[in-house]
Amino acid sequence: MVAGIVQEPLINKGAEQRAPVQRSRRIRVGTTQLESVPEPKYWHLKTVLAEALDTDFAVGEILPNERDLAARFGVARATLRQALEQLELEGRLQRRRGVGTTVAPPRVGVDVTTSRQDWPGTGNDAWQAAECTVAVPSAAVARLLDTETDEEVHMVRRLRVSHGRPVAAELLHVPSASVPELPAIEAPSGPALARSVLRELQRLDLEGQDRAVELGSAGTVDARELDRLPGAPVLVVTTRYFSEGRTAAVSVATYRADTCRLTFGGDVEINHHGQQRRAS
Amino acid sequence: MVAGIVQEPLINKGAEQRAPVQRSRRIRVGTTQLESVPEPKYWHLKTVLAEALDTDFAVGEILPNERDLAARFGVARATLRQALEQLELEGRLQRRRGVGTTVAPPRVGVDVTTSRQDWPGTGNDAWQAAECTVAVPSAAVARLLDTETDEEVHMVRRLRVSHGRPVAAELLHVPSASVPELPAIEAPSGPALARSVLRELQRLDLEGQDRAVELGSAGTVDARELDRLPGAPVLVVTTRYFSEGRTAAVSVATYRADTCRLTFGGDVEINHHGQQRRAS
DNA sequence: GAGTGGTCTAGACCACACG
DNA sequence: GTGTGGTCTAGACCACTCA
Secondary structure (H helix, E strand, O other): OOOOOOOOOOOOOOOOOOOOOOOOOOEEEOOEEEOOOOOOHHHHHHHHHHHHHHHHOOOOOEOOOHHHHHHHHOOOHHHHHHHHHHHHHOOOEEEEOOOEEEEOOOOEEEEOOOOOOOOOOOOOOOEEEEEEEEEOOOHHHHHHHOOOOOOOEEEEEEEEEEOOEEEEEEEEEEEHHHOOOHHHOOOOOHHHHHHHHHHHHOOOOOOEEEEEEEEEEOOHHHHHHOOOOOOOEEEEEEEEEEEOOEEEEEEEEEEEOOOEEEEEOOOOOOOOOOOOOOOO | OOOOOOOOOOOOOOOOOOOOOOOOOOEEEOOEEEOOOOOOHHHHHHHHHHHHHHHHOOOOOEOOOHHHHHHHHOOOHHHHHHHHHHHHHOOOEEEEOOOEEEEOOOOEEEEOOOOOOOOOOOOOOOEEEEEEEEEOOOHHHHHHHOOOOOOOEEEEEEEEEEOOEEEEEEEEEEEHHHOOOHHHOOOOOHHHHHHHHHHHHOOOOOOEEEEEEEEEEOOHHHHHHOOOOOOOEEEEEEEEEEEOOEEEEEEEEEEEOOOEEEEEOOOOOOOOOOOOOOOO
16 A cells, blocks of 8 residues: 555564665645655654564564664664654553663553542552652642642552552542541651551542543653653543542542553453463 | 753743753762752753743743744754653643644543443434444454454444544444344445444443543544544543443544543533633 | 744764673 | 663754745
8 A cells, every 4th residue: 555665574683684664655646646645754664663563573572772773774763763652652662771672561451440439548459558748739639629729738659559560650639628637646657647548538438539531741750650761651540539528639640651551440351460461 | 959940031932042951960979879860851841841831821822933942942953842742742732733832721621431321322422423334343353342353343433522623533343243233224325324323233232331541642544533643642442332241332432632631420520511711 | 935843864972771 | 891772963854834
């Protein structure tokens, strides 16, 4: 369909070959234009690489380095990188500085619904409380909480681990009004305090939840906890917990977009600790 | 906190100034390293620009062009573009070739739950059926549908519009087994056929749904329908519809990640045709 | 035609992991 | 130290929009 894609040598892991990518050029027929889209090189490259990944590579396998690949395809390294970035965004590649580029395993399905609507921290919900501080939330969160813009709230940091890898970092915002008994307790530090806040929260009647998902990029702290570079794409899940007619808590959880597929709904399709193997 | 950010001139929409960005350098104290992170220029730039957007620009306003901005901050255009890309990914900017870069309005909240669990195409669900073809689905979809890998299914293309803008493109996969009566009808073409398939589908008892969200990049056709360039980031919502103990249909909807915030749960926070204005 | 963002190049240096 | 991916530069040309 597209012009002349030289695809025969594919990648040829070892050999030094040259498989110049040709972008499809516009072809005008009379005055109407068909196939007028000059596909960018990096787009073609991405397609070619994606096919190669399907056919010639196993999960975990290391690709040739960027300089080699670029030379092999006859493009500048920046162009090749644009293709690799796309593939990484789609969860097909994993790149690590100082190490190399590997074929990523299929995305992990992580359930984002608490079986029955439930408070965070109830039972074994795969989250581990890590820290608790008191600070003024961002304007956006303050709006959701209906607190004053300079009012301090408890902030519980939690980490979600799946298959041994960190998949999400959460910041749970709890206004003091939601945990009135807490100050009475002599405040312990760090994780213990975090657990106290969660325990107090669970004493309230949970009347409902609210959830939103959007694309974001990891901040410096989230990135470190998720073992990614700052700016890495994340899926931001914002959950509001309602109790006694008001918003009792707001959770902002950032999931690694490259490795995660968020699942909703009763019977989940893969996982639930199921093996989910699909190695080639 | 960080080294010396020259932030005084901010952007100064008209004037020609130079505000070189300085990256924070590592500072070693004895042998332990504090502040060791040499923040990338583009990261700093992004932060500075984000603040400028908050304080000095209104929604819809046009930014200076990339060459000007790059010169003003004393960086190469590629570096500036890296910062802009991040901001666009976060939904704060909108860039259009041949036009310019504008400040994006806040993301639109689009509800991804059909109030009561319901078939697609029921009532006014903001989707407009556009097309219907018969083809072999991708391997991934075939696996979800439990069909043979070479079995053809009906593919209904629909477009979702919100606030006058296309926000999502859907491909609904319906195996023939789910619409047994359909062949009897003399097949009309395009939109009419699409509506027929939806109508037939709605005759089944819907037993449940299943939903997953992940990050993807727009293919050529989706990109065109969403008025974006190929490769644009999208939130892919995969929905399975269950009936009579099997998967009766699978919907793959791609939402513009830059302009959309997917909402779940009963009472939505913004929108529902509510104005949701926040122009400054 | 002028001006915009999008693509591409050929280099350079840096931070990091690992032997 | 060596090799990897990450950042950055200074240019060039292209595709698109709009007056």
